[in-house]
């Protein structure tokens with residue numbers, strides 16, 4: 001029987017003696033220092049953050065405040081210089097690099113400039129890639145990639161290469177690729193940054209729909225105040241630390257901060273999701 005990563009986390013945490021109140025992601029005292037010659041920049045200064053399953057979190061702040069560093073470090077793409085990051089109770093930095101890479105492939109999706117589409121692959125080939133990398137059978141991977149392209153409104157464009165698609169369509173393919181393996185978390189760095197306002201609105205609508213209808217947890221960096229205001233939670237950074245953290249009701253009005261929970265209803269159903277890997281269920 002297939003297991004959804006999000007559900008796997010919930011079950012694993014309960015097995016580990018965790019409670020339903022355990023957040024999906026927890027960062028504790030995270031420090032990141034960039035060293036260039038004799039110059040040191042402390043890009044994250046003991047940052048604490050908890051994110052629950054099903055949240056859509058926007059991270060804003062001035063240039064250089066540490067937003068991209070936060071995404072890179074809390075996703076385990078980059079090393080940290082202090083503190084701890086756990087995803088579903090599993091300590092990302094307690095595992096060897098190779099295992100962290102595998103863990104990331106199974107649990108996270110990325111909508112980053114650095115992870116652009118592969119130009120020689122068609123849209124459907126790009127989208128199925130994360131599934132093939134974690135061992136999903138090719139026929140099943142193709143079917144799920146086609147389904148995901150349909151979810152983002154590009155069912156007729158599966159055979160097109162990236163240069164045959166508009167910027168907004170390419171970004172939707174990137175989102176389909178990030179979501180196809182039903183990751184526990186999707187990280188997005190300026191997902192609408194290089195799009196015109198109409199396409200940006202379409203892409204943001206898509207992310208909000210996936211969050212609202214499927215409980216997909218999304219953490220995104222943006223400079224766009226409109227996107228920040230539309231997210232369920234808005235975090236502002238300054239100088240490598242959190243300046244403010246505000247949860248909003250669906251209507252957009254600020255809501256008081258709620259206690260961390262791991263709502264079972266936020267775990268999306270995905271009957272054909274890959275099995276939870278044995279190597280990881282014993283992690284942590």
Ligand SMILES: Nc1ncnc2c1ncn2[C@@H]1O[C@H](COP(=O)(O)OP(=O)(O)OP(=O)(O)O)[C@@H](O)[C@H]1O
Pocket residue numbers: 034035036041042043061062063064065066067068069070
């Ligand atoms: N590879 C690096 N080497 C040295 N310093 C770095 C490196 N990457 C980031 N920094 C520094 O760390 C700090 C945080 O950078 P970061 O890119 O996280 O900021 P940001 O908020 O994402 O900025 P922007 O909005 O301009 O993208 C900045 O002072 C930046 O100069």
